[in-house]
Amino acid sequence: MSATIIDGKDLSLALKDEMKVQIAQLEAKYGRKPCLSVIIVGEDPASQSYVRGKIKAAAYVGMDSRLIELPASVSQDELLSLIRDLNADGGVDGILVQLPLPKHIDSNLVIEAIAPAKDVDGFHPVNVANLWLGLDCMVPCTPKGVMKMLERAGIEVAGKTAVVVGRSNIVGKPVAKLLLDANATVILAHSRTKDLKAMTLQADILVAATGAIGLIKGDMVKPGAAVIDVGIGRGADGKLHGDVDFESACERAAYITPVPGGVGPMTITMLMANTIECFIKRMHAC
Ligand code: L34
Numbered sequence: 001m002s003a004t005i006i007d008g009k010d011l012s013l014a015l016k017d018e019m020k021v022q023i024a025q026l027e028a029k030y031g032r033k034p035c036l037s038v039i040i041v042g043e044d045p046a047s048q049s050y051v052r053g054k055i056k057a058a059a060y061v062g063m064d065s066r067l068i069e070l071p072a073s074v075s076q077d078e079l080l081s082l083i084r085d086l087n088a089d090g091g092v093d094g095i096l097v098q099l100p101l102p103k104h105i106d107s108n109l110v111i112e113a114i115a116p117a118k119d120v121d122g123f124h125p126v127n128v129a130n131l132w133l134g135l136d137c138m139v140p141c142t143p144k145g146v147m148k149m150l151e152r153a154g155i156e157v158a159g160k161t162a163v164v165v166g167r168s169n170i171v172g173k174p175v176a177k178l179l180l181d182a183n184a185t186v187i188l189a190h191s192r193t194k195d196l197k198a199m200t201l202q203a204d205i206l207v208a209a210t211g212a213i214g215l216i217k218g219d220m221v222k223p224g225a226a227v228i229d230v231g232i233g234r235g236a237d238g239k240l241h242g243d244v245d246f247e248s249a250c251e252r253a254a255y256i257t258p259v260p261g262g263v264g265p266m267t268i269t270m271l272m273a274n275t276i277e278c279f280i281k282r283m284h285a286c
Helices: 008-030 045-061 076-088 107-113 125-133 141-152 172-181 196-200 246-250 263-285
Strands: 035-041 064-070 094-097 161-165 185-189 205-208 226-229
Touching: 008 045, 008 141, 008 263, 035 045, 035 076, 035 263, 045 064, 045 263, 064 076, 076 094, 076 107, 094 107, 094 263, 125 172, 141 172, 141 226, 141 263, 161 172, 161 196, 172 185, 172 205, 185 196
Parallel strands: 035 064, 035 094, 161 185, 161 205, 205 226
Antiparallel strands: none
């Protein structure tokens, strides 16, 4: 058996082409385009690559963007005051501070400084609370991308057993909540889970978000499962790999996402969707 590959790049392109049309209509209606501000602190090559992807995608869909590059030495106060300026700037719809931040900066304080209505990452405590309460909120980009991939691949979630491996605030916890909202029975496994293989073998839908390259081997995949690989890292071979051992997992999965070209591009595409959403909500609020 060989799995059907869910191509995140292809799907992203299709979604971005739809957004291009939508943004042209929004501009005609409201007299301006959505505008995304991206702040990057320091020179981590992976972060720089992801941020470049975000700015490129914004240009592709025809929205405005501002890239603010700060040195790793920037003070926490300077960063907070920049965010306050962007909060007050009527021309800015979305604010994203790329993580991780240097150690001398408290990322929780930074996230809390972003106006919830401009929080395109959905990381602000108000958005997190509203997600868990089932209220209107900004949904974090990567979890939203995971759900979009399942939906577009025609994979039914209701009634299925979903196993999420990894409990981060950015991916594991929110994706578990979204799967629960879609009526999956959710197991949230993590680094202290006793028998991980026994858990993953139950998964009709397996979401791997640990950051441990190749952790999920083929023999941990339930035959016929949909495997969504959120992990991304550079292996000893210098190439990008996910949390899933792709070759062996392909033998058992019915559907699988590749790395690169899977969840990563979808994260960026959902950021575009969230920026459009913030824009529309702000236009309706005034
Ligand atoms: N604030 N920080 C904030 N928001 C986010 O949503 C992120 N994340 C994660 C890291 N920090 C963040 C991202 O943007 C991870 N992430 C991200 C975004 C895009 C890609 C990967 C991770 C991506 O485009 N990956 C490509 C390969 C890119 C390359 O060649 O380096 C892929 O095909 O998977």
